[in-house]
Amino acid sequence: MSRPTVKESHVDVLIIGAGPSGVMGANALIQAGVNVPEGVMAGQADGLQPRTLEIMHSYDPTMTETTMTETLLTKGATLRKTTFYTPSATGGIEKTFTSSISISPNARWNFGLIYRQGAIEGLFRKAMAEKGLRVKHDTVPTAMELVQNSSDLQDPKAYVSKASGVTLKNLVSGEVEIVHAKFVLGSDGAHSWVRKTLGIDVxxxxxxxxxxxxxxxxxxxxxxxxxxxxxxxxxxxxxxxxxxxxxxxxxxxxxxxxxxxxxxxxxxxxxxxxxxxxxxxxxxxxxxxxxxxxxxxxxxxxxxxxxxxVATKYSINERAFIAGDACHTHSPKAGQGMNAGMGDTHNLAWKMVYVLRGWSPLSILETYESERRKFAQDLIEFDKRWSKLVSDxxxxxxxxxxxxxxxxIGAFKSVGGFVSGIGIRYAPSTLVNASHQVVAANLIVGERVLPQVFIRVASAEPVHIHDLLPAETRFKILVFAGDLSVHDDRTKLQTLANELNKAENFLRRYGRVEVGKWEVFDVISFTSAKQDTVNLFEIPEFFRPHWTKALLDDEEVQGQSGGGGYAKYGIDLHAGAIVVVRPDGYIGTMAPLDGVAFLNSYFAGFLL
Amino acid sequence: MSRPTVKESHVDVLIIGAGPSGVMGANALIQAGVNVPEGVMAGQADGLQPRTLEIMHSYDPTMTETTMTETLLTKGATLRKTTFYTPSATGGIEKTFTSSISISPNARWNFGLIYRQGAIEGLFRKAMAEKGLRVKHDTVPTAMELVQNSSDLQDPKAYVSKASGVTLKNLVSGEVEIVHAKFVLGSDGAHSWVRKTLGIDVxxxxxxxxxxxxxxxxxxxxxxxxxxxxxxxxxxxxxxxxxxxxxxxxxxxxxxxxxxxxxxxxxxxxxxxxxxxxxxxxxxxxxxxxxxxxxxxxxxxxxxxxxxxVATKYSINERAFIAGDACHTHSPKAGQGMNAGMGDTHNLAWKMVYVLRGWSPLSILETYESERRKFAQDLIEFDKRWSKLVSDxxxxxxxxxxxxxxxxIGAFKSVGGFVSGIGIRYAPSTLVNASHQVVAANLIVGERVLPQVFIRVASAEPVHIHDLLPAETRFKILVFAGDLSVHDDRTKLQTLANELNKAENFLRRYGRVEVGKWEVFDVISFTSAKQDTVNLFEIPEFFRPHWTKALLDDEEVQGQSGGGGYAKYGIDLHAGAIVVVRPDGYIGTMAPLDGVAFLNSYFAGFLL
Missing domain, CATH: 3.30.9.10 (D-Amino Acid Oxidase, subunit A, domain 2)
Incomplete structure (x- = not known):
């Protein structure tokens, strides 16, 4: 009698748990072309905070089909106000006051949005299904052991689960499968099997x-x-x-x-x-x-x-990770629910992609724990204070x-930045360098980019800057080019074009492939010149590989949006600035227009 | 030898020609449950004017899934400005001036939108396919003759093509089919076979x-x-x-x-x-x-x-109709292209539905020619003047x-209302009665409703009034209820509720089915009271069959939209008004809050 053959497979990343954090991570990886196997299925969360909406929007394919965000905005319930009722003198309750719901005034979407968790996961599953990935139900992991061999641990191409792999078992058919993975991600909830198996404490x-x-x-x-x-x-x-x-x-x-x-x-x-x-x-x-x-x-x-x-660690040797409720649990009162977990895998996915593509060393993955565990600790502290206030x-x-x-009401208003996710600021690291914060004083290094509408030079179309920052794994090099209707500013920009074109500088050194079609970077320019004072063909050719890449800071022609972007961002109209936005939408660093050498050293910190 | 059997079918409406006017009409009918056979296929138009966008939006299912309009807005090119170049002294051209593109300042979407005709038709075909209707290609009509019998002509349930029906032939397979139709619509282009067969001149x-x-x-x-x-x-x-x-x-x-x-x-x-x-x-x-x-x-x-x-007639006995290029042709310079044709079938479809359902007499269909042929004549006059100006x-x-x-530039700016379609005003008829125009002085009877955001009383959510006016065949009874934080205004509204509830008045007389679920009407109220001054449960129960039906006129909580609707519409904050909007989005009539008797006679003019 022969033993039944057990199916074996080799994958880049094995994700265990297909709740909100799991599907956010799986979708981010599959959109970037990473080999993710069919997932393993594990809720009832429901509230999406403004920053989570922005993040989901950044995964909408090409940012021109607004499928996910549109569905949410049109089908979900929106929360606009919070009302408070307190004990009345006659027993029961009476209305005390009403406030706008507590969110940051800087949110692109200024409200809370409620849509059931299953449907939100469904939006991601639909996006993944278009890339051929389906979630596998009724399957649970039964065994996993990581290699201890340090040369394998340090080789991102090595499979880190031991020769026996990760064993998955289908509870319905009884079938067993062995998966060999380069990375393992456990997004399997508060009672996480992955966390326990990895021996991580809470x-x-x-x-x-x-x-x-x-x-x-x-x-x-x-x-x-x-x-x-x-x-x-x-x-x-x-x-x-x-x-x-x-x-x-x-x-x-x-x-x-x-x-x-x-x-x-x-x-x-x-x-x-x-x-x-x-x-x-x-x-x-x-x-x-x-x-x-x-x-x-x-x-x-x-x-x-x-x-x-909060879990004491988020990873074992940067090869096995946990995310979402597996890392942190808290009360429902602050409306964080799935938002924190989705933020975890959004932070992790692009870093994994960079390592898998050979663009970054494994060490970039250390910033996952440093950035997200700090946030979870802040969240628990906040939850304690806020829960007490609500119950007092x-x-x-x-x-x-x-x-x-x-x-x-004072306390309620003050928490909006945190609750909405808009106020998240990542601390300095190899990925976050605030040395030149002064060049765009109101865009905070480590935070996401403030919403603003700019105008395409060639077509006069208004464009929301977030729509230029999709989560498609490239760093966005936003060049605030000064006033191109002024001769001196044009000269300075031509000098920058010449610098960026040099083989020894970061764009050509790390950018991969030819000018204007960088795999790692997307260069977009914004002049402070007004409409009709600047001509597309007067902009240095380097900054218009395509006509859509050149924008200006002015009101759109009907005066309904746009204008004042330089002032809002705290950028001098002539001095300009270069703002580097990470693939996850957070500002990595910024520099003056003559700061190419600084940017070289910034990117040298984590690009190969 | 037996003759091969010829397939025969009986349908409500046979549409010949599946260009923009054809698919607009077919979609409108099928969404209303009318039996339309698979269509007969017949371009290269491309520009959608602001009013056409509004019309297309009104067909998006339930107005919460914005599939068609979102696709257009995100995938199409938008035209924001018009630039003019004139002969230069040195030969060739030089730039003379730039203007915002000529449209009405009242448009909901303030720009021209370009998307290829085939893709626009595809949006409708996709919506129709969800209802099981597909366009039949490679099929042409070969014979059609209408009955002359006046009793059949006057019976909307009778099939009006003679016993031989309309003969359709598939050019590929050679198959022949006989279709018996209650109504025939020819949207088969400038060289219309239907128009010629009906003997209509141009x-x-x-x-x-x-x-x-x-x-x-x-x-x-x-x-x-x-x-x-x-x-x-x-x-x-x-x-x-x-x-x-x-x-x-x-x-x-x-x-x-x-x-x-x-x-x-x-x-x-x-x-x-x-x-x-x-x-x-x-x-x-x-x-x-x-x-x-x-x-x-x-x-x-x-x-x-x-x-x-322009065709001399748009219909034969209100049983066979022509629409679109079959009715009118003009130059491309004014950017009317498919817009005029889509406006034709949008106007016709709901009237056909009312007749087929037995809600209206055949005579309602006379307003199709009176409203749309007048528009086409104006369009040709405009085209002549405008083409001359451009060429001068x-x-x-x-x-x-x-x-x-x-x-x-003066001339250019002045044509925006016409070019955009926003300025279309239907003349008085059984469907258009301006007797009480004064109660909402800035909402013009015969025009579409001015864009405005109102706020839901229960949820504080902002809602665009156009999203409350879907093209789902109901008349919308918009009750501008006065200030419900004021006792006298509440009393007046309760009096109106009592009147509307009486069996002899129009709602219960023509509305079909029970209170709050009228098949023919949708009643929506708007108070001029500000947020937090009015409580949902203080509004007469008649006006809140569902919490979404009660709105107020105020800024949304973040101050980004809404407010000033009564003033914009020219409605007194306390006197209020009743505004009746036709299923196609045009204002049919208006009346004061005590004007139920007038509304009874208005609806008696065309409802059975």
Whole structure:
């Protein structure tokens, strides 16, 4: 008798877990041509913060088909305002105040967006399916061991799982498959098998906060059921998240003395409560308002205890990684959910691509942990402060020591940058160098590029700068060229063109392939000259390999957008600046127009 | 021997010709559930005017998936400016002036949009394919005769083609099919077989203007090759239309003494010229600029003589119709091309649907000819004046009597409303009644609704009013309800709700099915009250069958859109108004809030 043959395969990256972080990473890699096998399937998150929308938009093919973002913007529910209800003197709740939802004023899309997690994953799966990749369901990993041999560890072309590979088992058919991978990524949730198998610990605590979650179509007279709202009575706190269609999600804080916790496991036990019990509690909190479940149909519900934890490491030898909930867990109140996890794999994917292509050394991958673990720690700190604030008693007649509406609204407004993801700033590293921050004082090195509309010189078409920064693995070299209607500025730009054209400088040294069609770079110029004062053919030929690459800073012809970009970015109208944007949309560095030598050394830090 | 059986079928509407007017009509009918057979296939138009974009948007399913408009906006070329070049003193041309492209300031999309005709038709075909309808190629009609029996003619359920039906023949397989149709629509182009078979004449002239058309990717130093531009030298006039991707279309006026005309037929003969000859002429006109065809590849080209003609009738007995180029032809200079034809079938389709459903008498179809033939006549008049202006000599040193730039730009700016389609105003008829124009002085009865953003009361989401006016065959009853934060205004609105709820008034009389789910009407309310001064549940229940139906007039929470809608529309903040919008987006009538009796008589004019 012969043993059945076991299927074996060799891949660049094996991703275990196809939740939001997993599909974000898988899509980013497959769009870049990386060999990713069919995924392994592992939720109920729902809120997309403004920065996550921007990131998803940056993966829309060529940025001219806005499939993913358009679907989200037209089908999702948008959150515009937050309303707060506090305990009323007569029992129950009363409206205290209303605010615009807390986000950064700099967001391209100024609102929260709610769309169910499965549908968001579906958008990525659809994009991946167009490249021939499908998610494999019903399959779990059963064994994995990494090589310890240091020469293999240091060779990005070596397969790092030991001779036995990673063993995957299909739970339905019982089939077993051995996958040999150069890199392994575990995005398999809070109870991550990959994390445990790699022996990575988590730090932090389980809180004593227990939350119930109820999704349903409401029948109510609570006037703000289509707003983001916090309702706090003496019987507990509820957060409202209106969802796509007519669905409403309620997060209902359970009493600390609740018997929902299973004393044996310390975990919340669904069998110890029911939607009816949670609804009864909801009705008590929301008095004098009525809240019923339309047709009695509950769409989904759960109860859980909040953990606030971060993994101690995000990688083993830069060959096996974890991302998303496998790295960090926190409460739902700050609306971070899947956003943090998607940000993780967005950060990681292009770096893996650079290593796999032989463009960067393995060391570039160290910045994944340094950039993303720091963010997760900040997130947990924020979550602790914010959860406390939301749960703290409000100032009332009987409790004058409580938080006043003014204090609360002040705190609420101040968190927008963090909550929205817009305020994320990566610290200095080989990839982030702020030496010349002064040349574009308001574009912060380590942050993403401020939204702004510029005008194409040749066609007068307005273009959002984010649409020039797709996540297609190239560094964008944004040349703010000064005023090309002025002779001296034109001369300076020609000098820069001559410099950039030299074989020893970074563009030709690291750019790969011929002038104007760099694989590693995309050069785009922006003059401060106004429309009709500059002619496309007066711009040095180097900066117009195609007519779409030359832009100017002016209002579009109907005066509805554009203008003032140099001022917004803090760039001198004549001195100009070179701004380097990483493939993930974050500003890597900047330099003056005569700063090519500085840029050479910046790129030498991580390009081969 | 038995004769081969001939396939026979019975349909509601047989559409002959699947160009832009044909697919617009077919899509409108099939979306409304009308039985349309697979179409009969018959271009090279390319420009979409702002109003046509608005119309196409109104057919996007549910207005939340913006498939068609998004594809156009992201893939098409947009025209923002028009530049004018006139004869220079040294021969050739020189730039005279630049203007924003001539469109109405009221357009929702403030630019011209260029996308090839085949792709635009493809968008409709894709929408139709989702409903199971495909265009049949290689099939031509060979015989058709209409019944003359007046009782059949007056019965919309009768098949109007005689017992022999309309005979269709497949040119490839030779198969013959007999189609029995209740209505026939011929959208089969300038040389329409349907028009000739129906015996409808055309009025007007063939002009002496001959134009060459050349589509190619340019290699040039003409700086405005990505703008809409007119270049006039002593050797002729050229119009530039930049297209999707890097393609450029040139319309090149041929010399009047050209030998391109075949003296036997009086029509332009492609065999008498060539792309090389047209390019040589182009190069002569554009001096001192260089213009070459990149890689020598011509994408498409033609020559033709311009006819300026209108059909004498648009229908036979309101049972057989013609539309598009079958009804009217004109020059390319005003950029009307397919826009006029798409406007025809957009106007016709919903009226056919109303008759087929038994909601309206056949007489409603008379307004198709009265509304659209008047427009075509205006278009020809406009085309004559405009073509002359473009071709007239410019004022120069040697020709001080010519048109000055100031005169030209003045004329150019003044035509925007017409060219864009935004300014179309249908004259009074059973469908258009301006008796109460005063209640919303700036919304013109017979025109489309001015763009404006309002805010949903329940969710604070901004909504473009056009997105509330989809072309899904319902009349929209827009109730501008006054200020619902004021007691007297709330009382007035409750009185209106009580009136509308009465069985003898138009909503329940003609609306079909129960309250809040009218088949014929959609009732949407807009209060002038500001956010946070009005509560959803204070609005009479009649006006909130669903929370999305109640809006208010205020800025959205970030101050980026909305506000001032009542003022823009010329509606008093307290008196309010009822505005009735036809299924095609045109304002049918308006009335004060106590004007239900007037509306009863308006709808009695064409609803059964």
């Amino acid at each position: 730090e932090g605590d389980t809180t004593d906060a227990i939350w119930g979650v109820l999704d349903f179509v409401p029948d109510t007279d609570y006037p703000d059921f289509r707003m983001h709202t916090f309702a706090q009575s003496h019987d507990g706190t509820i957060m409202f998240i209106p969802r796509e269609g007519d669905l409403l999600r309620l997060y209902i804080q359970q009493k600390a003395d609740s018997d929902i916790i299973d004393p044996a496991t310390g975990r919340a036990d669904k069998d110890r409560t029911s939607p009816e019990k949670i609804l009864a509690q909801t009705q008590k909190i929301l008095k004098p308002y009525r809240m019923e479940i339309k047709d009695g149909e509950v769409d989904w519900w759960t109860v859980y205890v909040i953990g606030q934890r 008693k409000r100032s009332t007649g009987s409790n004058p020591e409580g938080v006043t509406p003014e204090q609360f | 009025e007007g002239d063939t002009t002496d203007a001959i134009w060459g058309v050349l589509d190619f990717v340019p290699d040039t130093d003409y700086p405005d090759f990505r703008m809409h531009t007119f270049a006039q030298s002593h050797d002729g006039t050229i119009m530039f239309i930049p297209r999707e991707g890097d393609l450029l279309r040139l319309y090149i006026q041929q010399k009047a003494d050209s030998d391109i005309i075949d003296p036997a037929t009086g029509r332009a003969d492609k065999d008498r010229t060539s792309p090389e000859k047209i390019l040589a002429q182009t190069q002569k006109i554009l001096k001192p600029y260089r213009m070459e065809i990149k890689d020598g590849e011509v994408d498409w080209w033609t020559v033709y003589v311009i006819g300026q003609r 000599k410019r004022s120069t040193g040697s020709n001080p009597e010519g048109v000055t730039p100031e005169q030209f």
